[in-house]
Amino acid sequence: MNYNKILKIPNSSILNKRLTKSFFLKNFALSSAEKSFLNSNIESMELVAEISTNSANIPQYVDDNSSYERIYVITCKLPINTLSKFATKCIELIQGYIPYHILLIIQDENEFVINACNKRINKNDTTKRVIEEDFTTPVINKLFKTDIVSDLYEAVNYSVLDKMNMQAIFNSYIQSIVRYKTASITGSFNKRTYSRTEEDVELLKEIELLEADIRYFKAQIKKETQISDKVELNIKIQENRKQIETIKNKLL
Template sequence: MEKKLTKAFFTKNFDLSSSEKKFLTNDILSMEWLGNIKPVNSNVSTYQTATYSFEEIQVFTVLIPNNQISKLAQKAIQLIQKYIPYQAVVIAEDEFEFVIGLCDKRINQADKSKRTIEQHYFSPVLSKLFKNELQTGLYDALAFEKLDKTNLETVYKSYVQALANYQTALLTGTFSKRSGVRTEKDMELLATMDRLEAEIASLKVAVKKENNLNEQVKLNVTINKRRQEIETIKKQLSEE
């Protein structure tokens, strides 16, 4: 069922920016459509509102050069997600590693044929060569028989929740498939932690540039406070 997705498909059908065209040409080796999940082949019903449409879930792979996963995977996934109007699971891979990418797509009210991406969800870099207990937990959670098949929206959200549960597991050391409500809370905590870590990185740069000792002290105090906040979040994520 695999079908090659050509670069010409994107350049002819979509208004790519010059940087996107350059990225597509230089950094993406190939793309494939692996298949889809829809009512006719899954016996799972569609779900649609004025804002969201889950008619089918498309699955794609994007091949990028070896040893470039950390640098290019998210960008490659974002490119596919931006121009494919369906809900999609996109896997960016090289010979040894891969990243799974999902996103929330809202119907563009000005043009119903287009979608507005609200948020991306990415897995960490995963190895093809080995898997540990946490990765085994992730793969088990992603198995079709383990998904919530109330409709295609719940199927897609099951994928998102599995990635969130894995991110939590990397901090707690144990993979646990949590409820949807708990997973949403965890996702909020993970997003807050990412923001705090980004703030710490910015503050460290400011410390290096600051010549005034008193200001350096203030900045370092703030850094320590943010680190304490991160530790508090880790404890909250570890709670059952």
């Protein structure tokens, strides 16, 4: 899948270079588990583009805590039907070790997700970065394009991104991911200000926590032998579901 048909990054920033496994093995101190995952579960990686001052004539943004010198667009291919299982490990590997800001597309044969991470400078080692926040779309089907997927494609089109500086471009990508996550819940891909996007991020976190609690309560119900305890857990599940619906209304 040619993702630049969606992103429409100018040719001056396109690289289309293979990103080898040996690059990670030679340059980073990977754990044995990370080496095993890299060698066994990642089929291929590609450095699609590098958006920088030189290639796109857009100013860098650097302050005491963050450095937006360039943005890489990277794709990572996983074995068929393993996206949901391995996407998080792939994000941790690529985003965790490469210090620059990355728009990361992880795919298997039929689906993909788009990921971006806010990174701050590691004060103990300025060559390294610390991931502060991680933003990932729900799974997107390559063949079946819904209205909100079409809206997402329009939102990540390079021509509509905020190009004031490199940070603004990257924030545009993050906003698009958050808007798509919100639209996956509400059914409507709404335009947001940056401050409203931050509010939506917090609401989405609340939903994720409530859903995690629901999964935990359901697991506990299977273990419980007392009817009264099962009833109590079911009540908690219903309360969480009501809270989720309330939050969904706030996202509209």
